[in-house]
Amino acid sequence: MEPRETEIDRLLRHSLAAPIPSLPRDFDQRLMRQVRRSSQPLDRYRRILLTGYGLISVVTSAVVMRGQGLNWGAIAVMILGPLAVVAAVPWARRATYTTRWRGAK
């Protein structure tokens, strides 16, 4: 180490000396409780209900938009566009994280 580095090394060792923190003892338990809660699959009834609601919404939207004079192409874009954006968000976030990680280095 160069002399000036030795000086700053000593300064850092003194200045940054502090108790090392640790996670609370119950961290694992709290985390696994949350994991178990988020892992519970929707029961069959709720899945059917949500799927039915989604389909009825799409059909109703299509009928209303058709009644307003929109053609089928425009209706398809209006209904499928937001779904495509929602599906693409996880991919975009993964790409952003990878770029940030590489950029930070």
Added chain:
Amino acid sequence: MESDSQLVARAQSGGQQAFAELVSRYRAPVFRLAVSILGREFIPEAEDVAQEVFLKVHRAIESFRGEAEFSSWIYRITFNQAVNLKARVRFRSPHADETVLYQAVSPGPGPYLQAETAQRDQALAECIQTLPEVYQSALRLYYWLGADVAEVAELIGVPENTAKSYLRRARQLLHGLLKERGYSCD
């Protein structure tokens, strides 16, 4: 002892015990990395980051293909999560007053010297904050959290020689920054 890839494979099949084992294995280094990025004034936020990281890992583990090591993957998630949070907490007041933290470790013989040392330590902390994130993290891991160079390299995801040069470069930059502020490092 099962390897990370074996535990990941079991966790991907829905094995919660395997995931719990991964949590147990990585909770400490994930937390240390989060703390090294956020700083000692934001310990509760570092705990939140650690929790959020494991929840993200749990949600995304099925899509983990094993192209990189599991450790590299989780440390990358931790780094990004902590940096994102840091940008948000930057303008909030820290939980503990910084001057109290620095005065607590200043052993100078008299009140004047103690005050001078505390001011220099505060200037040092401010200078550290101006360094690139990886330099800050490397410094805190090495000088505060007691990591050796190999562990610093693993946590921030670079080869050992790169970690050594980060530390060297950080020290050189700090030396210059302190001198600009009129502080001697002697």
